[in-house]
Amino acid sequence: MSFTDFDIYALGNLSYLRFVGLRNYLRLLEDPLFWTSVKNTFYFVLAGGPLSVAVSLSAALLLNTKLIKFKGLFRVTYFLPVVTTLVAVAVIWRFIYHPRFGIINYVLGLIGLTPIDWLGDPAFSMPALILMAVWKNFGYNMIIFIAGLQNIPEDLYEAADIEGASAWQQFWSITIPQLAPTTLFISVITMIGYFQLFAEPYVMTQGGPLSSTLSVVLYMYQEGFRWWNIGYSTSIAFMLFLLILIGTVIQFRLQKDTE
Amino acid sequence: MKNVKKIILYTVVVLLAVITFLPFLWMISASFMHPGESSAYPPRLFPSDFTLMHYKDLFTRLNLTTYLLNSLVISLGVTFFSLFLNSMAGYAFAKYRFAGKKKIFSLLLSSMIIPGQVTMLPVFLLLKSLGLINTYWAIIIPGMASIFGIFLIRQFAMGIPDSLIEAAKIDGAGDTEVYLRIILPLCRPILLTLGIFTFMGTWNDFLWPLIVMTDSSKYTMPVALANLMGEHVQDTELMMAGSVLTILPVVLVFLALQKYYIKGIMMGSVKG
Numbered sequence: 300m301s302f303t304d305f306d307i308y309a310l311g312n313l314s315y316l317r318f319v320g321l322r323n324y325l326r327l328l329e330d331p332l333f334w335t336s337v338k339n340t341f342y343f344v345l346a347g348g349p350l351s352v353a354v355s356l357s358a359a360l361l362l363n364t365k366l367i368k369f370k371g372l373f374r375v376t377y378f379l380p381v382v383t384t385l386v387a388v389a390v391i392w393r394f395i396y397h398p399r400f401g402i403i404n405y406v407l408g409l410i411g412l413t414p415i416d417w418l419g420d421p422a423f424s425m426p427a428l429i430l431m432a433v434w435k436n437f438g439y440n441m442i443i444f445i446a447g448l449q450n451i452p453e454d455l456y457e458a459a460d461i462e463g464a465s466a467w468q469q470f471w472s473i474t475i476p477q478l479a480p481t482t483l484f485i486s487v488i489t490m491i492g493y494f495q496l497f498a499e500p501y502v503m504t505q506g507g508p509l510s511s512t513l514s515v516v517l518y519m520y521q522e523g524f525r526w527w528n529i530g531y532s533t534s535i536a537f538m539l540f541l542l543i544l545i546g547t548v549i550q551f552r553l554q555k556d557t558e
Numbered sequence: 559m560k561n562v563k564k565i566i567l568y569t570v571v572v573l574l575a576v577i578t579f580l581p582f583l584w585m586i587s588a589s590f591m592h593p594g595e596s597s598a599y600p601p602r603l604f605p606s607d608f609t610l611m612h613y614k615d616l617f618t619r620l621n622l623t624t625y626l627l628n629s630l631v632i633s634l635g636v637t638f639f640s641l642f643l644n645s646m647a648g649y650a651f652a653k654y655r656f657a658g659k660k661k662i663f664s665l666l667l668s669s670m671i672i673p674g675q676v677t678m679l680p681v682f683l684l685l686k687s688l689g690l691i692n693t694y695w696a697i698i699i700p701g702m703a704s705i706f707g708i709f710l711i712r713q714f715a716m717g718i719p720d721s722l723i724e725a726a727k728i729d730g731a732g733d734t735e736v737y738l739r740i741i742l743p744l745c746r747p748i749l750l751t752l753g754i755f756t757f758m759g760t761w762n763d764f765l766w767p768l769i770v771m772t773d774s775s776k777y778t779m780p781v782a783l784a785n786l787m788g789e790h791v792q793d794t795e796l797m798m799a800g801s802v803l804t805i806l807p808v809v810l811v812f813l814a815l816q817k818y819y820i821k822g823i824m825m826g827s828v829k830g
Contacts, residue, residue, distance in 0.1 A: 300680060310686075361571055366564045375816065376575045379582065382812040382819075384762045386780035387801035390787055391585045394794055400597045402584065434578070439823065446824050495673055498764045502784050516675055516765070524769055529679055536676045543673055 301537050305530035323534040333535065335510050336518040337542070339425065343514065344493045344546070347429040351489055352482070354437040359444030360474075374445075378438035385435065389502035392431045393418065396503075418504055421511035428499045428512055436492070440485045447481030448474070483554045487547055494543050515539050582805075589613070589799035596794045612799035622803065624775060625782040630807075632694050632767075632778060633760040636701040640756050641749055643703045648711025649741050653723065663712075666705045675765075682769060696770035697778075701760060707752050710825060714748040715741065751822035754815050758808050779804045 301323055303309075309316040327333050358377055362370050380388065395401050396417035404414040417427040451474065459469045475482075496514040500506050506513035506521075515535065523532030584603065588596040589612055591605040616622040650656075651663055681700055682691075690696045718741065726736050742749070767778040777785065783800050790796055812819060 300683075310683075358574060361567065361574070364567060366560075366567050367571055373571055373575055375813070376578055378816075378820075379809065379812075380578060382758055382762075382808050383582075383805045384764075384780050384783075384808065386764050386784050387585075387804040388581075390783060390797050390801050391581050393787075394588075394596070394797075395581060395584070397597075400599060400601060402580070402601050405599070405601050434581075438578075442820055442823050491671075491673070495675065498780075501764075502787060519675060520765065520769075523679055529683070533676075533679050536673075536679065540673055540676050544671065547671065 300530060301534035303530045305528075305533070307527035310527060310529070319530070323531050324538075326531065327534055327538065332510065332513065332518060333515075333538075336513045336515045337538075339511065339513055340494060340496060340515045340542075342425055343429060343432075343496050344490055346426075347432050348486065348489050348493050350429065351433045351436055351493075352440060352485055354433055355440035355485070356444050356478075356482075358437060358441045359448055360470075362441070363445060363448045374442070377441055380435045381438040383435075385498045386502055388431070388435055389499055392427075393503050396427055419508055421509045424504055424508060424511045428496075428503065431503075432493070432496075432499060436489070440489065443481060443485055444478070447478050451477045479554070479557075483550065487550050490546050490550065491543055494539065494546065515542070585798045585801050585805075588795055589802050591795045593793065593795055596798070612793075612796045613803075615796060616799055616803065620786065621775075622782070622800070625777050625779050626803070628694075628771075628776060629761055629779040632697050633757050635694060635698045636760040637753050637756045639698060639702040640704060640707055641753055644707035644752065645711050645742065645745060645749060646737065647703065647708045649715050649737060649745075651708065651712040652715035653718075653720070667709065670705050678766070678769065685770065691770055692773045692776050694776075697760070697763075697767055700766070701756070704756070707756070710752055710822070711745060711748060713825070714745055718744055747818065747821075750815065751818045751825070754811060754819050755822055757811060758819075761808050 302318060302320055304317050304319045304322075361367065362373055362377075367373070395403055398404060398414055398416040398419065401417070403417070407414060415423055417423050455473050455477070456469060459473060464472070495516050497516040497520065500512040500514055500517050501520070504512045506517050516539065519532050519535040519539065522528045522535060584601075587602075587604050590608050590610070591602070592607060592609055592611075595602065595605065651659065685691055685696050685699070690699070722740060722744075723736055726740055731739065761778075762780065763778075764780045764784070767781050768784070771777055771781060774782075774785070783797075783804050786800055787797060
């Protein structure tokens with residue numbers, strides 16, 4: 300389908316359908332909006348992905364220490380955003396980010412900072428989406444990290460204690476290497492999920508301001524289901540697949556190199 | 559020293575919990591406020607005067623009952639059909655011997671990396687040519703079988719001893735009977751896990767319902783909420799009430815069955 304000029308006329312009558320070869324892809328390469336959407340998606344994946352993994356790991360480490368009680372309660376609380384509907388969450392966060400009445404700007408005001416127009420300023424719109432996405436997702440990866448942490452044999456730490464290794468040293472030379480397979484898995488699924496960014500910008504910014512939050516999937520949706528350029532939209536979807544595939548391969552390579 | 563450490567740890571843990579929970583608390587509390595009250599400086603955390611008017615508004619004027627029912631029927635429908643089909647397929651992949659089994663299965667697994675968006679347009683056109691757009695089937699049919707589900711059930715069913723199945727066959731049970739009377743009951747825990755995943759996933763899904771449900775009487779809750787957002791962007795309190803009602807069912811299901819849900823995440827991650 301990505302090799303045809305499938306559009307609203309073809310939707311009504313299939314005989315209007317024409318084979319256009321690679322023309323959709325060539326058009327795509329020259330389409331500045333497509334490149335903007337790719338750039339924004341990469342921004343979201345490269346900044347949001349590692350941040351999300353780091354927050355999940357920290358939360359998992361926190362809940363894995365023996366000093367903390369009520370672990371179950373905290374775990375459920377941290378997990379709650381994961382199960383909730385993304386659209387509803389986006390609706391709530393739109394008001395949290397409200398330039399005048401939002402809680403975030405209120406807190407910023409308390410510590411003496413000037414309010415930020417989170418969703419209206421192209422420089423802050425993407426960080427705002429990233430912050431919300433991390434808040435929503437970290438619980439999921441946290442659960443997987445906790446499972447990974449519990450699989451690390453206790454005697455490794457005991458031996459390190461006897462040798463006099465500090466907590467920091469133990470973290471870097473036991474926890475991180477032992478968690479490597481878990482981390483790879485989490486990085487890959489987080490990356491794949493983040494590449495598919497859609498509902499957040501759809502509900503909160505409609506891709507704006509100035510296309511600063513236009514993601515690849517949102518662009519695909521707009522081309523395909525708002526303007527009915529179905530052939531063109533399919534080629535965008537296929538490019539998304541290629542991006543995800545390349546990203547996954549790179550992650551596996553990186554993992555191999557560090558081993 | 560240990561006590562200081564403990565206090566610091568608790569502070570961080572509680573702070574994180576507050577950050578996670580505050581948006582929900584604010585949502586619930588704002589949904590009971592009078593119009594305009596949530597837009598105040600400094601922000602108010604609790605309503606000065608408790609009102610149910612927004613909930614009443616949603617149910618009477620804004621057809622919320624329809625959307626809730628749509629979401630419920632679709633989510634339950636997808637869950638039912640997908641448990642039925644995935645359990646049969648998973649069982650077949652686990653216990654039957656047939657030509658090309660391994661190849662088909664690894665083909666299925668490798669196709670999991672293809673993002674859903676790639677197949678969205680072709681599936682949409684297919685459903686359109688079948689005249690199913692704007693019907694519940696447009697969501698139920700594509701959701702009926704999932705590779706993840708087949709995989710989950712296959713892993714579980716492989717652990718069922720062959721001797722049980724053989725014993726039943728010697729006693730004269732047919733394939734259908736073995737499936738219904740032995741496999742399904744034994745797979746109960748994994749079916750429950752998969753069921754919660756499917757129900758929540760379908761309830762929360764946004765892009766697909768947005769595409770195939772163009773008639774407003776067929777909207778699911780998330781689509782209706784996003785649509786409401788477009789029309790009532792100024793009515794913060796109303797939007798919050800809508801959000802509460804969208805989130806509530808999934809949160810209740812999660813809280814009731816969280817053990818199975820969390821087990822599912824672990825299974826998917828360890829074996830995926």
